[in-house]
Amino acid sequence: MATVAAGALHLGGCYEGLPAEGGLATATTTAPDGDPSTADGSDGADEGPQGEAECEQRTPDPLRRLTHTQYLRSVERLTAVPIPERMRNLLAPAPAVAGAFDNAAEDLVLRQSDADAYQRIAEYVARFVFEAEDGPALVTCDETTDACLDEFVASFGALAYRRPLDAAERDRIVAVARGTENAAALGVWGPFATAVELMLQSPNFLLVPEIGEATDVEAVVQLQPHELATRLALVLWDEVPDRALLDRAAAGELDDAEGRRRVVQEMLADPRARAGSMRFAGAWFELDALAKAPFATAPSDAAAAVLRSDARAELAALLEHHVVDGDLRDLYLSSETWVTPALASLYGIDVPAEGNAPGSAGLLHVELDPDARRGGLLGTAAFLATYASGEHPSLVRRGAYVRRVALCTEPPPPPPDVEMGETQEDDHGAQPECWACHQLLDPIGWGLDRYAADASLRDALPSGDPVREEGYLVEVEGSEFTDAPSLGAVLVDTEAFMHCSAEKTAQWVLAKPIHMVEACFVDELTAQLERDGFHIPALVARVVASETFTLRVVPEEGDE
């Protein structure tokens, strides 16, 4: 199939209207202002011994805090206390930023509203640990001795702060713990609980300081071993490093490429890596947003809520099988899925009488027939029903999602003073200034028009008109498709798909918005994708084991 090279769409230009000739303006993949990549000399950058991505990153790494999920997971890991939903809800999500995942460092600033939550959670957790009936599992020394508190602060602190505390730090914490009273019910454990409250609110725990050591290059520092261990754990496990990893780092196992590769492979084999990968997959494919489908045509609010929950579970199962494991392309091509009876009914498919998919309680594994017109992410209720209003699916927003997550070619929003037309949204073709951008979106929605607002199959629109039967990607010749599976087949065959997959991976692992990721870096990763069999964790491993990942570019004042 003839394809157009990735990056051939200069999307900022779609505001400028249709070009004089047919086809679209072309440009190389660039930063949003349209300048060519400034990666001079890094085209064909040297690859490391095993094809590591070695293009230099020159954009700064701002000081960040832990994301909310990293914070919660880390607190639970450090204290073995499960944090209840009502306390987790005290942490408000930060507003979404276009072009960035929610782990982008520059947006991870501590907010006043978070500080109240950290305080309450720390106090709750400390209380829970030290009111435990059998005594706190965290303390292994004899609590009646003076030295025990010091010992506990040193060992808990070393894990929470990811480095040994110096004497002054430790003494300060001990002085506060001894100098104030905690709840009477805690008795002798009071000072221990206070110490935990303090350490779990410490900037050394909540933030990720990367002080590093100077290198020959100005403003670039080499991360210290514990700082690199922290970066690895946050990306691969979505939590702070454990004792074993910190010890390995201190022993020098992360000091060379071979050592890093070995440690990373072992980290990926650890069960915690599933959580880390699922976090990435959820952010990339917007799992939380796709759990909010209105299902306005469901018979009741309760039925809609059930469908939402089931739809999310199906999508999570697909992500787990094809992004956390397996081959990313199967996310679009696979003929199997995992459904509940309610979803099966919605999809109009039969499910086998028994059988749970492994690890997906309540979901039934199904092999789909081609004429079911399901299969893959794009046939799911989670995707199709989320972008709908009332009884109308939204062609434009379905198209926007596909462009955003699969091709990384979503056009910018409409200009500010454009008033929406009198006509329904599928008449953008009548207005040339709208069509310049809408030609990227609407035709995708047309090809999915046979899926109603609730994702069920239909032959006609609510108005009685027939559904549109065919869609296409405007920049790709021969890309006509008629349903979700055929759209999936078209997508995975494009270079844009490959490039986008690498882009998303780089964005996540480097914790940067896309315009801060060097283009050459993404190009190198794209080249590796096929070699890695589109296995995303392998691609992640390449990035985190690379030399790039051991360095920090220190921002200049005013960068922020």
Added chain:
Amino acid sequence: MPRLRLPAVRRVGRRTFLRGASTGLCLALPALELLRGAEASAAGLLDKLVIFHWPNGAHPEDWAHLPAGPIAAAALPPMLQPLAPHWPDIAMLSGLSNVAAGADYECSSGTPHALPTLTCLTGAGLACTTTNTTVNRSVDHAAAELLPPAQIDSLYLRPYGDSFNLSYPTAGSGSVSQSPIRQPHVLFSQLFGDAGLAPEDLERLYARRLSVLDALNEELTDLRAKVGAADRQRLEHHFDAVRELEQRAELGVTACAPPKVGPAEEPADPPDAELPARTDLLMDLGVMALRCGISNVLLFSVGMSQGTPIYSFLDAGTPPHDAHQTSHMQAGVTVEEKRFWWMETNRYHIAKLARLLDLLSGSDGGEAIIDRAAVVALSEMGYGANHVPYNLPCFVTGAGLQGGRHVHHPCSVVDPSYSSWAYDSSSLFCRDGGGQTALASLWLTVLQALGGEVDLFGEATTTLPDLW
């Protein structure tokens, strides 16, 4: 959804506080009369600010086109009828424009909704690069600095949504917005989370918190010494957060007896049909917080401008589109239907404003605080269908303001190409030819009414006459 029963709250008074940083103590003091509040009331001064916000503007024929001057409540059009009982105390202001938002549409952080939202309460244009936006501090936080200290500077509530935030606690580059609280049980925890404890336990708690916060300040100071200039800038947010917690611990617990039972846990965003109930509950708790002195500033928004629910609970039935699309004149087939649904959407918003005014007036048997409060209700856009931040719908009341009138301010929509297929364009956009009146002037007026000796807010140096 059970409605939280408001207790009959009597203002027992507030503890005075000692700046206990050196002693780390917060002594238990007998309840004292709130001298400042009593004095303030007696002097007719304002010590509360309430801002009510709804998204995406309003149907101009139902407000801006009313004649300037006195208006009888009986003459209010359908959209404004819920305000009839309070109308004698309400002044409707037209012609105010968020000129700061008009300055640079490129600086819009991704959508045309962002710029009017970011500048609505901040009164200043944005300076931005691709990585970073500079904003001014918003008026709710500026007001909190003028008013007596309270545990929470600005209580920002909204029943759903995690984007398009109005409130900015600090000015400057890379400034972060304050997220509104959307879940009633989370709000209850922030307002009354400590209140179930016995007084001696509370004393111990606050003493310990102050001591911990002191140590955290020292740790932050150590860290600041080790990092570069850019990191130090980011650490300032952390220092600010610690200061806010210190302020809360120093002020002690609210003097109000909190409700015995808190609200049930709810998910972050409610199902569409439950939106009104959650809105009401948040509103009840917000007014309680004002009465109890936990905060002196309430910023209450009924919704975001995008990602809106379908208002399936309107008196007229369920609109065919969500609230945002409705404001884009997409709800229905004929022009009349589309106008109707937008008007009904805003009638709902105005009804919530009326409910808030009822509570502030003590309709529930609780303390009436409206005489001590400057109240402003507005939207961040005028004609929402094309996101125009000119001629914003705006209502002011409180503190004995003389109402029952429409005050028109000079207004000129700058771009002559603005037009509409849904309304008569010539009457839609104000074209006095008499220049602009900046929304920021209203905020400057508010700050001066609250006792601030300020002559600048955002880009405004002039005030609006004849309000409070």
